[in-house]
Amino acid sequence: AGADVTVARLGGDEFVAQCVGPPAGERAGAEAEAMASALDGPFLIDGAEVFVAGSLGGSGASPEISRPEQLLRNADVAMYRAKADPHVRVVRYDEELEADLSERLEIDTGLRRAIRAGDLVVHLQPIVELATGRSCGVEALVRWQRGEELLYPGAFLGVARDNGLMPELGRIVIAESLDLLADHRRRTGSELTMWINLARVQVRDPSFPAWFAGELAERSLPARSVVLELSEGDLLDVYEVGEVLEELRAAGTRIAMADFGT
Secondary structure (H helix, E strand, C coil), X not given: CCCCEEEEEEECCEEEEEECCCCHHXXXXXXXXXXXXXXXXXXXXXXXXXXXXXXXXXCCCCCCCCCHHHHHHHHHHHHHHHHHCCCCCEEECCHHHHHHHHHHHHHHHHHHHHHHHCCEEEEEEEEECCCCCCEEEEEEEEEEEECCEEECHHHCHHHHHHCCCHHXXXXXXXXXXXXXXXXXXXXXXXXXXXXXXXXXXXXXXCCHHHHHHHHHHHXXXXXXXXEEEEEHHHHHCHHHHHHHHHHHHHCCCEEEEECCCC
């Protein structure tokens, strides 16, 4: 960094660099790229090579944005956009980011309200054997009934994950899915199987298997009537989720891999 760049630590793993003097906006971008390159490593720590990654967000001053707290807030918004995309290390704040932030805030507020009001609904999608055309089960998929609009998971699950809503949302979806499964099996006498998607945060919770077993028992559902699906990426982190998965499997619940090959 040059003499007109001040670097400070805000706390934890967050740092801020202030570039002053013309042309500060262009300099800030160049400095950010240089910092990102400096993190490429590897770094030698106690004889071992260590690689680190950094996400950088930048904001330039203008007649409308000049107060330090405004610049820090905007740089923070840009940094979180950089963190959300593994292929991008440096993001500069602009009006599009502001619109995205406002939309995410609106989704977060509305989703919290929807969870309390019971506006999350489960739709069932048939799973069909290609060789025979026979339906061999259903997959439970969550939808958000936001007024007259029906939102699909891609519109809100990312916000739910980022803002810590997945544990509560996930349990609501599972409970409603099991209600539908139990009702169908009771009415038809069939041995319908249901696939339910799980998030990594759910199977990192040691209390999840006992809770899930209680939900099955409450509805008199056999464990093998449900297949719990995790994405390939989540299953690769088996050191985080392995014990919970083994406990679920030992109780008779089947585990499947979704999004294979991604």
